[in-house]
Amino acid sequence: MGSWFARSRSIPYLLKRNISFLHANSSCKTLPPYKSPHGFRERPPASILSFRRLESAMVGKQAQAVAYTDDDGESQSIEFPGGRVGFTTQMEFISEATDKRVPCYRVLDDDGFPIAGTRFDQLDEETAVRMYKSMVSLQIMDTIFYEAQRQGRLSFYLTSTGEEAINIATAAALSPDDIILPQYREPGILLWRGFSIEEFASQCFGTKDGHGKGRQMPIHYGSKDLNFITVSSPIATQLPQAAGVAYSLKMDGKEACAVAFTGDGGTSEGDFHAAMNFAAVMEAPVLFICRNNGWAISTPVSEQFRSDGVVVKGQAYGIRSIRVDGNDALAVYSAIRAARMMVVREQKPVLVEALTYRVGHHSTSDDSTKYRSVKEIEQWKRSRNPMTRFRNWVQANGWWSDQEEAELRGTLRNQVLKAIQVAEKAEKPCLGDLFSDVYDKLPSNLQQQEKSLRQTITRHKQDFPPDVPL
Amino acid sequence: MLGVLRSKVAFRANHAWGLEQGLRAIASRAFSSSTKETMTVRDALNSALDEEMSADPKVFVMGEEVGEYQGAYKITKGLLDKYGPERVLDTPITEAGFAGIGVGSAYYGLKPVVEFMTFNFSMQAIDHIINSAAKSNYMSAGQISVPIVFRGPNGAAAGVGAQHSQCYAAWFSAIPGLKVLTPYSSEDARGLLKAAIRDPDPVVFLENELLYGESFPVSAEVLDSSFCLPIGKAKIEREGKDVTITAFSKMVGYALQAADILAKDGISAEVINLRSIRPLDRAAINASVRKTNRLVTVEEGFPQHGVGAEICASVLEDSFEYLDAAVERISGADVPMPYAANLERMAVPQVEDIVRAAKRTCYRSAALAATA
Secondary structure (H helix, E strand, O other): OHHHHHHOOOHHHHHHHHHHHHOOOOOOOOOOOOOOOOOOOOOHHHHHHHHHHHHHHHHOOOOOOOOEEOOOOOOEEEEEOOEEEEOOOOOOOOOOOOOOOOOOEOOEOOOOOEOOOOOOOOOOHHHHHHHHHHHHHHHHHHHHHHHHHHOOOOOOOOOOOOOHHHHHHHHHHOOOOOEEEOOOOOHHHHHHHOOOHHHHHHHHHOOOOOOOOOOOOOOOOOEOOOOEOOOOOOOOOHHHHHHHHHHHHHHHOOOOOEEEEEEOHHHHOHHHHHHHHHHHHHOOOEEEEEEEOOEEOOEEHHHOOOOOOOOOHHHHHOOEEEEEEOOOHHHHHHHHHHHHHHHHHHOOOEEEEEEOOOOOOOOOOOOHHHOOOHHHHHHHHHHOOHHHHHHHHHHHOOOOOHHHHHHHHHHHHHHHHHHHHHHHHOOOOOHHHHOOOOOOOOOHHHHHHHHHHHHHHHHOHHHOOOOOOO | OHHHHHHHHHHOOOOOOOHHHHHHHHHHOOOOOOOOEEEEHHHHHHHHHHHHHHHOOOEEEEEOOOOOOOOOOOOOOOHHHHHOOOOEEEOOOOHHHHHHHHHHHHHOOOEEEEEOOOHHHHHHHHHHHHHHHHHHHHHOOOOOOOOOEEEEEOOOOOOOOHHHOOOOHHHHHOOOOOEEEOOOOHHHHHHHHHHHHHOOOOEEEEEOHHHOOOEEEEOHHHHOOOOOOOOOOOEEEEOOOOEEEEEOOHHHHHHHHHHHHHHHOOOOEEEEEOOEEEOOOHHHHHHHHHHHOOEEEEOOOOOOOOHHHHHHHHHHHHHHHHOOOOOEEEOOOOOOOOOOHHHHHHHOOOHHHHHHHHHHHOOOOOOOOOOO
């Protein structure tokens, strides 16, 4: 971190490094080389501004008192707390917006064909097919569980429709040792790591087989074995916690990182600011992934922030960032692999903004047609579908066929339906689970309460609900 | 002197012993008690932190000004030099941030001791304390434990106004999943902080700024690095038979002073230092009330839903027939803490308030005196 600051100390130095980018084509022809410490790109517009600043500084040279010259003898700069900074006689405000928005890294075009000249991490057949099958599993699971809630069999559900690529491609690009701190639209990662449909159903129905002992509302999955920290309802609390987990990993010297997810709405929370700032200062190996899907329940991004999305916020904290097409599984895979490598090798945070669209409603408690047009939703569902794009690429490679598709969908549908039927009828957690895990050891007051409750049950058997196993 | 001997007896957690038995027990053991060592609460906390950090490399300290500045109240003095910046972290000014980071690091197996400059600022982090730290073990069905300690000064100081003087004992103690400790003496500070750090559950450790500089006698046992007090056990600071006075933190000192005054009037007061608000030592409180039949609860915090309210309920539920008088609750005034010294004095319980309340329970005063 120290060396990064030294390079950015003075504007002409920054300029020198930017010269190569000034006239660079802003299309995504070059994959940022993640092996090199200079694996990130400056945005061309910023360096144009700094060029202008240098000119005016040189003009005003004679009039200004010189405090220091730096080692290159190139400009005048002053020492302030925080480092040396060049000065200028031109009062110029940094614009609130740049001419062009930060471009988005993409590999596949709208139809699923690789864009000419694009570079990406090549996938082998096994991984690609596994990824596609997982995306289909996620989609089918979402559809059927959502229907189950609508039928009154579940109290609540939340889909990841439209974000299957982010879910699965990210999971595939990470290592199983990486600790995930999800928001709530990332069950695909659990799916990839081996959480079964039956386990998802058990958690949603609160059965005794669920790992959660019936403590959580649906979709609040968690698995210590799969390194997936339980979903927590308050928004963005997982972000500073990720910095803490990363700090622990760093202390342990493990070759793994913490991966924290948030949506576009979550970046408005105070915890987002604290987490980004802290992770940068502590040099904690956290990979922040923002799923910018355009909507936070009914709040569109235009009402969430006025910045160019979330990617530009990285630089404000001294964190490297990249914007990627979240509906492009290959782009997400390559970008996350690169970002993770940087995080683990350089032990510093990285921010990835994945642009996507929330095709489904926020949750079963929401009807999004009330605040957005059905036409908009349909357009994203049909013509910008991440699964269709990836499927076309996989099929074009000869690794998948329509027949396999039909078979897979049929099998999965049956599996999910059966899982729901089984979970619905399964036994609920027993009475003891009401009292355990409040503390590490069952405290005396809860022991007494349990004893008193059991005595009451014995005395008033007729009042006791039949579906609570003792 | 007598008080010191009593406290040694009480430490044995057998408060039913009379003074005579206590003296015999002490005489029968070889105590090198010729020089009474004393220790300030500040040094007690500092030494406890030092010893626990030395014993367990997973323990680390985090907070504003804890490192280079040696601690806003010098509790963490010397720790940065001894353990380095990886174990003593100076944080940016974001309570939500560092509480969250502490919880996250505890999720993954470290044992953070998070310092709030005062617990008034913990309100900016309260979601992390309640929704993440307290509830995680339960909500994750035992998969995620949070062995974190949140510590810092709590309650009224002197002349710092409303936003720096609130007592949070009652709020935190309402939450299942948290443990809440309130040390009074140096022995309490050492023993309870060590217990808190070693405990696998999240602990809120409420200190008191005005007690930091006070000295208390400490025995060789207390100074030993393996010393630890059990969480959930109150201490009988002074035995009595006419009225029970419960208190915690700074109010224990006031209650002891009140007991001295009452003794001159022939009222023998039993003073209970609660030490632990959650879990509350209901057994000790009720046993004492069954002995004395009268109760005065003392706390600095706001009256509604306070610690005294919970104690009253507990005594009503368990020892109703033993009460000879209505329970008296002494608490801070139901106003945000004023700044002017005269008004501040009126807003916080004073020794005289405790004395009058005890007398009322003993039917020694004619009518309810118009207290502040």
